[in-house]
Amino acid sequence: MKKDDETSLKDFVNSLDETGHERRAEMHSDSFFDNAPDDATLVTRSREFDDIHKHYVRRQVWLKLVKRVAAANGGNIHLLTLPGKFRFEVGLYQKCGLLKRVPHNGRDCLSVVGFETDPTTFGLLKTSGPPLLEMLLGSILSALTDATSQNGVLIRKHAPFDVINLDLTANIANQHDGPYSPFLQSIRECFQLQGSQSTPWLLMVTFRTGLAETERRVVQTLTDFFQTNLDTHLQFREQCLDAFDVESAATLLERRPHDGVGLFTGKWIVEQGHQFEWECAEFKHATFTRGFSHKDGSQDAYGMSKLCFLFKKRLAPRRQLILRQVPAQSWHADDLARLIKPGNRVDVDSAVANLSESSRARLAAEIEEFKQNQAITA
Amino acid sequence: MAQTTTQPQVELRKRHAKTVQITASEKIIADISTGIYRTPAAALKELIANAYDADATEVRIETDAPRFSQLVVRDDGCGMSLDRFLEIVQHIGGSRKRIDSPTGYSPVHNRKLIGRIGIGLLSVAQLGQRFYISSTVKGSRTRFLAEIDLRPFHKDDAALRRLGEQRDGDEIDIGSVRYVDGLPEASASHYTVITVPDPKAGLISEMQSQLRTFIKSEPTFTLGKRAKSFQQIVETVQKSKRADIVLDSYHYLAWELGLLCPVKYLEGGPFLPATRGRRRIVGADEIELEEPQNFTVMLDGLDIRRPILFPNPRATGYAGPDPAVHPINWREVVAGREVSISGYVYVQQPHVDCHELNGVQLRVRGVGVGPYDKSLMGYPYDEGIKFGQVSAEIYVKDGLESALNIDRSSFRETDPHYLAIRAYLWNVLQKTVFPLQKSAQKTVKAQKDEAKQEEDEKVLEKALKGAPAGVGSRPTVSPKPPAPARGRSTEKTPGPKEARKPKTVKPGHYQTIVVVAKGQAQVDRDELEEAAKLFGLKKDAKTRLLRVAGVLAAYDVWDSLSPEQARGLFHALAAAVRS
Numbered sequence: 023m024k025k026d027d028e029t030s031l032k033d034f035v036n037s038l039d040e041t042g043h044e045r046r047a048e049m050h051s052d053s054f055f056d057n058a059p060d061d062a063t064l065v066t067r068s069r070e071f072d073d074i075h076k077h078y079v080r081r082q083v084w085l086k087l088v089k090r091v092a093a094a095n096g097g098n099i100h101l102l103t104l105p106g107k108f109r110f111e112v113g114l115y116q117k118c119g120l121l122k123r124v125p126h127n128g129r130d131c132l133s134v135v136g137f138e139t140d141p142t143t144f145g146l147l148k149t150s151g152p153p154l155l156e157m158l159l160g161s162i163l164s165a166l167t168d169a170t171s172q173n174g175v176l177i178r179k180h181a182p183f184d185v186i187n188l189d190l191t192a193n194i195a196n197q198h199d200g201p202y203s204p205f206l207q208s209i210r211e212c213f214q215l216q217g218s219q220s221t222p223w224l225l226m227v228t229f230r231t232g233l234a235e236t237e238r239r240v241v242q243t244l245t246d247f248f249q250t251n252l253d254t255h256l257q258f259r260e261q262c263l264d265a266f267d268v269e270s271a272a273t274l275l276e277r278r279p280h281d282g283v284g285l286f287t288g289k290w291i292v293e294q295g296h297q298f299e300w301e302c303a304e305f306k307h308a309t310f311t312r313g314f315s316h317k318d319g320s321q322d323a324y325g326m327s328k329l330c331f332l333f334k335k336r337l338a339p340r341r342q343l344i345l346r347q348v349p350a351q352s353w354h355a356d357d358l359a360r361l362i363k364p365g366n367r368v369d370v371d372s373a374v375a376n377l378s379e380s381s382r383a384r385l386a387a388e389i390e391e392f393k394q395n396q397a398i399t400a
Numbered sequence: 401m402a403q404t405t406t407q408p409q410v411e412l413r414k415r416h417a418k419t420v421q422i423t424a425s426e427k428i429i430a431d432i433s434t435g436i437y438r439t440p441a442a443a444l445k446e447l448i449a450n451a452y453d454a455d456a457t458e459v460r461i462e463t464d465a466p467r468f469s470q471l472v473v474r475d476d477g478c479g480m481s482l483d484r485f486l487e488i489v490q491h492i493g494g495s496r497k498r499i500d501s502p503t504g505y506s507p508v509h510n511r512k513l514i515g516r517i518g519i520g521l522l523s524v525a526q527l528g529q530r531f532y533i534s535s536t537v538k539g540s541r542t543r544f545l546a547e548i549d550l551r552p553f554h555k556d557d558a559a560l561r562r563l564g565e566q567r568d569g570d571e572i573d574i575g576s577v578r579y580v581d582g583l584p585e586a587s588a589s590h591y592t593v594i595t596v597p598d599p600k601a602g603l604i605s606e607m608q609s610q611l612r613t614f615i616k617s618e619p620t621f622t623l624g625k626r627a628k629s630f631q632q633i634v635e636t637v638q639k640s641k642r643a644d645i646v647l648d649s650y651h652y653l654a655w656e657l658g659l660l661c662p663v664k665y666l667e668g669g670p671f672l673p674a675t676r677g678r679r680r681i682v683g684a685d686e687i688e689l690e691e692p693q694n695f696t697v698m699l700d701g702l703d704i705r706r707p708i709l710f711p712n713p714r715a716t717g718y719a720g721p722d723p724a725v726h727p728i729n730w731r732e733v734v735a736g737r738e739v740s741i742s743g744y745v746y747v748q749q750p751h752v753d754c755h756e757l758n759g760v761q762l763r764v765r766g767v768g769v770g771p772y773d774k775s776l777m778g779y780p781y782d783e784g785i786k787f788g789q790v791s792a793e794i795y796v797k798d799g800l801e802s803a804l805n806i807d808r809s810s811f812r813e814t815d816p817h818y819l820a821i822r823a824y825l826w827n828v829l830q831k832t833v834f835p836l837q838k839s840a841q842k843t844v845k846a847q848k849d850e851a852k853q854e855e856d857e858k859v860l861e862k863a864l865k866g867a868p869a870g871v872g873s874r875p876t877v878s879p880k881p882p883a884p885a886r887g888r889s890t891e892k893t894p895g896p897k898e899a900r901k902p903k904t905v906k907p908g909h910y911q912t913i914v915v916v917a918k919g920q921a922q923v924d925r926d927e928l929e930e931a932a933k934l935f936g937l938k939k940d941a942k943t944r945l946l947r948v949a950g951v952l953a954a955y956d957v958w959d960s961l962s963p964e965q966a967r968g969l970f971h972a973l974a975a976a977v978r979s
Contacts, residue, residue, distance in 0.1 A: 034614045040601050044529065044551070052597065054532065055417045055547050055578045068583045127465060128626030129701050142534035142545055142583070145593035149460035149474040153701065159470050159597055172469060398476045398591040399538075 052160065054141055066314070068140060070107040071191075072393060074385050075370050078377075079308045079328050080114055081385060083368050087224055087304055087332055088120060091184050095221045098122035098133065099184035102177070104162060105136040107143045109150065111187060112136075113392035116152075124155060131155045135180045137162035137173070150396055156180060162188065166208040166215070182219035186212050187226040191326070194229050194287050195237035203237065205229065209291055213298040222303065222334045227291070231283040231309070231325040233275075244286035245271045251289065255355045258362070265362045284309055284327030285361060292357050295333055297348055302357040304332035310370035328370075422550070422575040424492035424522075438770075440603060441656035442809055444473065446523035447594065448661045448697055449767050449808075451475030454592070455508035460698045465650055466623035468604045471527055471596040478508065479535040479590045482544035482581040489548070489577055492522065509694055512797075514662075514765045525550040525575075527603055528596035535592040536585045543585040550575035609648040620646040627651060627702070630658070634666055634707040639714075642755040643707075654699050658707040659756075662692040662766030670708035670793075671725060671746075679716050682724040687744045690795040692766050710746055710791070712753035719848065720749030721840035726833050728794060730824050735816035739799035741824070744792060745833050749841075751788035760792040760825065762811070764800055770809035776829060777822040783834055790833070794821065853943070860947060867954035875914075875921040875950035877928055913966045914949045914958045921953035927967070931974040944977040945970075 058064050092099045099120050105112050112134055115121045122133035134154040138144040144159045158165065158173050165173035188208065195203030212225060233241065248271040252259045259269060266281065268274045275282035284307055292302045308328040316322055338348050360366065377385070444461060451459045454477025462472040480488075504513055524531050529551050536543035553574040605611070608623065620636050627633045633655055637643040643655050671687065674680035697704040711723045728743040745760075752758045759772035776790065803815030811818045857874055864872070913927045923946055932942055949970065952958060958966055 030614050034605075034610055037605050037610055038602055042601070053530070053547060054545075055580075058417065058580075060416055061580050061582070064580055065582055065584065070584075127623075127700075128628065140545075141532035141547075141595040141597065142543065142593050144470075145472040145474050145532075145534070145595040146591075148462045148464075148470070148472045148595075149593075151701075159595070393586070397586065397589060398474075399586075399588045 054139065057139075067191075068143075070143075071312075072108065072110075072389050073312075074377075074382065074389070075310045075312075075374055077110065077385050077389050078370055078374050079310075079368070080111060081388070082373075083306050083308050083328075083370075084224075084226065084330050085114065085118065087306065087330055088115065088185060089118070090304075091222050091224050091332065092120045095184050100180075100182075101134045101185045101187070102162075102180075102183040103134065103136055103185070103187040104138065104189050105134065105147055105154070105157075106138075106189070107146055108393045108396045109147070110389070110392050111189075112154070113395060114388075123152075126153075126155050129153055135177060135183070137165065146396070146398070163190075163204040163208045166211040167204055178215065181215040182217070183215070183223065184219075184221070185224045185226070186216075187224075187228075188212075189226070189228040189328075191228060192230060193232065193236045194283070195240040196235065197237055199237055199240075201237065201239045201243060203240065206240070206290075210294055213294060213300060216300070216333070217298070220335065222332055225291070225295075225331045225333060226329065227287075228326065228328045229284075229287065231280040231327050233279045233283065235324075236283060241275070241283065241286070244290055245275055245282070247293075248274075248286045248289055251358055255358060257355060258358045261359050261362045265364065265367070280309055280311070280325030280327065281367075284325075284329065287327070288329045288331075288361050289358060291329070291331060292361065293354075295331070296351075296354050296357070299335060299337050299348060300333040301336035301353060302331050302360060303334045304330075305357075305360045305363075305366050306330040306368060307361070307366060308368040308370050310374075417547075417578040417580045419576055419578045420486060420490065421573045422489045422492065422548070422577055424572055424574050438809055439653075439656060440527065440606065441653050441660055443523040443526040444653075444657060445660040445767065446520040446808065447473050448475075448657075449514040450520040451477045451592070452511060452662050452692070452695060452766070453506055453513045454478050454480075455506045455511065457509075457694045458696050458698065461700070463607065463650075463700055465700055466608065468599055468607045471599055472593065474591060474593045476591050479537040479543075479592050481535075481537055481540070482546075482579065485533070485535065485544065485546065486577070486579075489521065492574070511692075512765050514767055521548070522550070522553065524548075524594060524596060525553050526600075528599045529553075530598065531594060531596040533592065533594050534583075536589050538590040539587055541585060541587045542582045543589075544579055544581040545583055546577050546579035548575060548577050606649050607653070609650065612648060617645075619648045619651070621651040622648045623650055627654075630654065630702045630705055630707070631666055633702075634658075634669075634705070634709055637707065637754055638709050638712055639753070641753060644756070654702055654704060655707050657697065657699060658704045659761070659771070660768040661697050661704060662695060662763075663697050663704050663706055664691045664695075665689065666705045666707070666709060668709075670706070671710055677716060678713075679711050679722050681711060681746075682722050683727070684725050687725055687727050688729075688742060690742060690763070690766065690797075708757060708791075708793075711748055714750070714753050715748045718750050719844075721837075721844045723748040724836070724840070726828065726836070728792070728825075728828065731798075732820060732824075734799065734820040737799055737817070739817050739820055740797040741794050741821060742797065743794040745828060746791045747786075747789050747833060747837050748791070749789055751785065752791045757791045758788055759790065760794060762794045762796055762800070762821070764796045764804065766795070767808075769804065769811065777825055779826055779829055781830070786834055786837055789837070790829075792825075794825065796821070856947075860951075864951065864954050867951075868956050872920050872950075875923055875946045875953070877925045877946070878922050879925070913963075913970050914953050916953050921950040923949050927970060931971055934971065935974040935978045937974060937978055941974075941977050941979070945974055948973050948977065 059067070088099060097119075099115065100122060101112070101115065103111055112121070112132065116132060123130050124133050125131070131153045132155065135156040135158070136147060136154050137158050137160065138147055139159070139161055141159065144157070147154070148157045156176060158176060160173045165171060165177045168174045169178060190205065192205065194205050195201065199205075209225075209227070216223060230236075252262060252269065252271060262274070263269055266274055266278060268277060271282070271286065274285070288305070288307060292305075295302055306329070309325060311323045311325050313321055313323045336353065338351065374382075448459050454475065456475035456477030459473065459475045464470045505511060506513060521533075530547065530549050532545060532547050534543055534545045609619075612619070621627045621633065627636075633647065633651055636646050637655060640646045644652050647655055670689070671681045671684035672678060715723050724747050726745045726747070728741060728745065731738065731740040733739075746752075757772060759774035760776050761772045762769050772791070774787070776787065776792075799817040800811070800815070800821065803811040803818040805812060813819075861872065913924050915922055928942065928945070931937065931945065937945065952969075961969060
């Protein structure tokens with residue numbers, strides 16, 4: 023036997039080693055239950071929200087921006103998202119003809135990279151049609167923050183994207199996460215991923231705005247950071263006064279905590295974009311409240327912020343050498359002002375309450391249509 | 401004013417997923433040991449059979465090819481509740497199906513039930529040591545999710561038995577299940593989803609055809625060059641000697657699933673109609689095929705069908721009898737229980753091209769039990785190359801379940817039903833199939849010989865045109881001479897010159913071995929028979945001798961010879977053409 027052949031044979035034999043598989047099974051590595059909360063929370067989180075509020079944002083607020091990005095990109099988009107069991111977002115873009123069809127492994131796939139942690143929902147999504155370019159089992163945050171993991175490698179292989187939707191329905195930083203939470207790390211990773219994107223792209227983020235559940239130090243840091251901007255940029259302070267009748271970040275947080283957390287996070291994201299030379303050319307901030315029942319039957323609600331940023335590449339001028347960070351530019355202040363520009367904030371609760379019967383019915387019918395498309399009821 | 405969307409209240413205690421042990425009887429362990437399935441397709445077949453029993457109309461398998469980092473099997477069957485699932489995992493091998501359905505038929509599509517669901521779960525263990533199962537039944541607003549850990553099951557038989565010593569009775573722990581119930585689901589939904597998040601290295605290696613790559617095999621379809629449709633896979637296999645030569649392991653999995661699962665035949669299959677470029681199949685119209693209704697299996701988007709298409713292209717170019725198909729239809733009470741079978745035996749010359757389709761496959765409730773049996777259930781006669789010409793499917797409608805071994809890929813060969821079916825098959829083969837095959841072969845050979853002779857004569861005729869004597873190409877043998885009249889035996893035998901003169905020969909009065917009469921060479925029968933006897937000439941050699949004698953007659957060679965010389969030449973020719 024030739025030496026090369028011996029090497030190949032050895033490689034082949036090594037590839038059969040089950041040690042890794044056994045170790046992962048032994049350690050319950052990536053076990054859904056090992057990472058799952060208590061059953062009650064799991065049940066709550068497993069709910070696929072099909073409320074009109076969410077679909078209103080998708081259809082009436084975000085879709086216009088998605089269409090703009092698609093138009094600048096030949097009419098189609100390449101999407102990174104958490105599709106959810108009923109694939110509402112994918113269904114909507116597909117219906118509007120915004121999703122590229124790409125041949126992949128012998129199949130005609132929608133140009134979507136999707137993530138799901140629940141094995142059931144993952145299984146349902148993986149077997150639903152038309153197939154997505156990638157449907158990956160695991161946490162999108164882990165994939166974004168761990169470039170060496172299997173999913174981390176794959177997400178980078180398919181980057182950059184035209185639309186990134188981090189619809190997490192979680193807090194930006196949980197109590198135990200520490201100040202620089204996986205959520206916030208992931209946002210920065212998104213900018214890294216998008217390095218080679220030459221056309222405008224959208225970053226959508228959804229998170230809970232409950233002050234009590236959010237890591238206190240994160241809120242404090244973001245508040246201070248926001249205050250710095252208020253102190254630095256006159257235009258920004260004036261608009262904040264016009265919009266919320268406040269001049270300080272602390273007062274805004276005290277009076278309107280949900281708006282405050284949403285806005286402070288939005289500002290942080292825009293500033294991160296600046297570090298990677300992305301201009302926030304458009305911004306939408308949709309908020310609504312979602313009710314739920316406690317175990318004792320009492321009713322409660324939490325606030326949701328859904329932010330959408332349209333980023334465009336805007337390189338720093340040649341006359342400035344970039345050292346530790348991108349030097350401040352005049353347009354940075356414009357971007358911040360855009361965060362509280364009238365018309366960019368959408369109160370979804372009141373918008374839905376004021377919908378005409380026919381508009382409400384249309385939204386409800388579309389929700390039902392997408393649910394039926396994914397239903398397994400034969 | 402802001403509105404809130406209120407969700408229904410869910411009452412749950414603060415607790416985490418529960419765990420129960422999976423147990424199997426020691427007897428089952430002894431039967432299955434580790435890894436009871438021959439191939440990944442055989443393991444997947446079990447899950448598909450479960451879905452079929454659960455009245456599913458569609459099973460979708462996603463392998464995540466070419467990475468194979470997860471496997472998903474989802475069906476739209478009636479699903480199961482958590483209670484039922486737990487009952488199953490705690491009684492592996494004991495089928496609940498026939499207890500739940502005393503008729504033995506599924507409630508919606510009235511399908512005859514196939515299998516034992518617990519065994520199906522063990523089949524997943526061959527794919528990965530840990531997997532998830534989730535299911536919901538119609539009308540329920542919830543689903544359950546369970547994580548199954550079958551690591552102990554992968555220990556060897558002895559180790560499993562040692563584990564069993566820790567428990568009462570003969571039950572052995574082979575794994576554990578963590579589960580949570582009450583996850584929200586639409587009440588109209590019904591499904592079962594199995595997700596294997598971390599397939600075994602051996603499975604991935606096999607699916608990626610790493611061994612084939614190592615030995616540099618070059619199949620037609622690979623993960624890098626995928627087949628566009630299942631039809632394309634089958635058509636390629638149809639032209640080849642072996643499916644596993646032209647297909648890599650992944651495509652072979654698809655092809656094998658088609659052989660094993662209760663799925664429909666390909667469009668137009670299994671017996672393709674005759675066309676200009678394709679031979680007819682004798683008896684194809686009389687075969688009643690058994691195909692499942694409302695049931696499809698999709699593997700990564702490929703619609704899996706039974707991969708049988710006859711005739712093979714090679715049969716068309718072969719000058720043998722037309723391919724034929726013989727029906728199978730039999731019903732009998734055996735050992736107090738009914739056995740009912742149908743199907744066909746297909747015969748094609750020179751042989752059934754695809755090695756894997758040669759033999760007989762028994763299908764119980766539409767599910768193929770193991771690969772094709774090339775020995776034709778141990779048929780005890782040496783039929784030589786005829787064995788390679790047979791491809792048969794036997795659909796077992798009733799009976800035989802008790803003969804199925806636990807791997808469901810083989811039978812217990814002492815089972816009365818198995819023996820009865822074998823007897824029937826052997827009888828059909830011995831009394832009908834092989835005799836008809838032989839007789840068809842003989843007829844074709846005779847026709848072939850006759851056609852060849854005519855052709856040879858035409859050629860000779862052409863060659864003899866313009867020969868001095870101008871004889872035809874078909875020398876004849878003289879009629880048998882009448883018995884000589886008594887008292888007239890002194891007639892003088894004429895010499896060669898005398899024989900040439902009259903050119904007409906009286907019957908029974910020959911001057912030489914070959915004469916020319918009325919433009920036709922005629923050979924003396926006695927001389928011919930004597931030479932044939934002397935030199936052991938067979939029929940073909942005698943024909944050749946006649947022709948050569950005719951050619952010499954056409955050139956007047958015989959006329960110049962004395963009777964002794966003529967006999968000498970005749971014998972020399974006989975010796976020359978004998979082989």
